Amino acid sequence: MSDLNITDQSFEGEVLKNELPVLVDFWAPWCAPCRIVSPIVEELAKEYEGKLKVGKLNVDDNPDTSARYGVMSIPSLIFFKDGKPVKTMVGAQGKENFKRGIEEVLSS
Amino acid sequence: MYDVIIIGSGPAGLTAAIYTTRANLKTLVVAGNKWGGQLMLTTLVENYPGFPEGIQGPDLMMAMKKQAERFGTEFIDSDFASGDFDPPAGGLFKITAGDKTYEGKSVIIATGADTKWLGVPGEQEKIGKGVSSCAPCDAFFFKGKNVIVVGGGDSAMEEAIVLADFASSVTMVHRKDSFRASQIMQDRAKKNPKIKFLLNAEITKILGEEKVIGAEVKNNKTNKVSKMDIDGVFVAIGHVPNTKVFQGIELDEKGYIKVRDHTKTNIDGVFVAGDVHDSHYRQAITAAGYGCAAALEADHWLRGQE
Incomplete structure (x- = not known):
C-alpha cells in the first residue's frame, strides 16, 4: 500500500506536524519479521482511520529519519504525538499487542 | 473452556x-x-x-x-x-x-x-542500542561499523556472517580455544575476510552511555584486559x-x-x-x-x- 509510505522528505509534514497521533512502522525489505508486522500495520491503518495516522518508513531509503530517532532494530513502531516520539514497540508482535499500544497512546 | x-x-x-x-x-x-x-x-x-x-x-x-x-x-x-x-x-x-x-x-x-545474555555491566540497558541478539534484524544499522559477536556455536557463526555483509569488521569473541559450531558454518565464517577471531577471550564490560562505543575484553589465559572501540555487541552464547x-x-x-x-x-x-x-x-x-x-x-x- 503505497499511500502509507513516509519518506525523509515527507516526515516533517506527515508525522511531526500532523494533528493526529502518528504510528510509524520502520521497516526494510530484507527484514523477515517486518513482513509479518507489515500486513498488521495496514489493517490497523484502516481500523483507526480518523483517530490515528499510520505510516511506513523504509529505513533503507530513508536513513536520516531512522538515524534521528536512534532506530537500531527493526521492525520498530514509534508513536508520535505533537511532533514528539512518545512510545516505541520493537520486534514482531501480535495485533492485539499493537492495539493495546495504540489505545495507550490515544488515551494518554 | x-x-x-x-x-x-x-x-x-x-x-x-x-x-x-x-x-x-x-x-x-x-x-x-x-x-x-x-x-x-x-x-x-x-x-x-x-x-x-x-x-x-x-x-x-x-x-x-x-x-x-x-x-x-x-x-x-x-x-x-x-x-x-x-x-x-x-x-x-x-x-x-x-x-x-x-x-x-x-x-x-x-x-x-x-537468549542468554552475558550478564556484564553495561549490557542490559543497551539492548537495542548496540547490544543485540538478532543480527538478521539489526545488522543493517551497523553498516560500515565495527562489531563483536560473542559465542562459539552455529548461531554465533550465522550472526557473524550476516553482520559481515554490513559491518566493516566483525570480531568473534569466544571464551574457549576452539569453536563448537558445525564444520560447514565454521568454514563459511573463516573464509569471510571481514571476520576475525579472538579466542580465550571474554567480554567483561560494555562501554557507552546512550549507545555502545566499546567493550572491555579479557584474555582468560593471561587475565589481561584490553579495551576495544566497537559499535555493537551481538550475543549468541546460548539460551x-x-x-x-x-x-x-x-x-x-x-x-x-x-x-x-x-x-x-x-x-x-x-x-x-x-x-x-x-x-x-x-x-x-x-x-x-x-x-x-x-x-x-x-x-x-x-x-x-x-
Missing part, C-alpha cells in the same frame, strides 16, 4: 496445535507478546525438511501459524502470567495471560528458551529455558522442565514439548516433533479421562 491450552507459539507449540485441532480438540495457544519463538530471529533456515532452497525463519513460522489457524486454533497475543497447575481431581487447569484467565482440561507447555513462571512444575538441575515418559511433567494432564525441556537437540524440527508427540499424548490422555 478448552480441551487443550498450549503455552508457547514456536515450532513445538504450533505443531502441537495443528495436531490437537485436527483431533477435534478445542485449542487455545497463548502465543505471547512476541509470538513465533527463536526462528523469528533467524534468516534462512536450511535444515528444516521440505524446503530444498531453505526458508526464512519468520516465513516458516507464519506458515505454521496459518496451518494451525486453518483447523480452528485460537490465539491470544498476551504473555503467560500464571497458572494453577494443581486443580482438584477432575478439575480444570487455570491459565492467566494478560488480564484474562482461561480454563483447560489439559495443558501443553512449549515456551522454549530465550535459557523459559521455566521460571511455572509454579509446581518440576524442573531438572539445569532449570529445564523435567520430562518423564517423553512428554509428561510431574502433573497429570500437563504435557511439555520443545526447548523448554530439551537441552540436547534444540532444533526447530525436533521441537516440532516433540510438539506432535505431546499433542498425541494429550489427546490420548483426554480420551482416557472421559
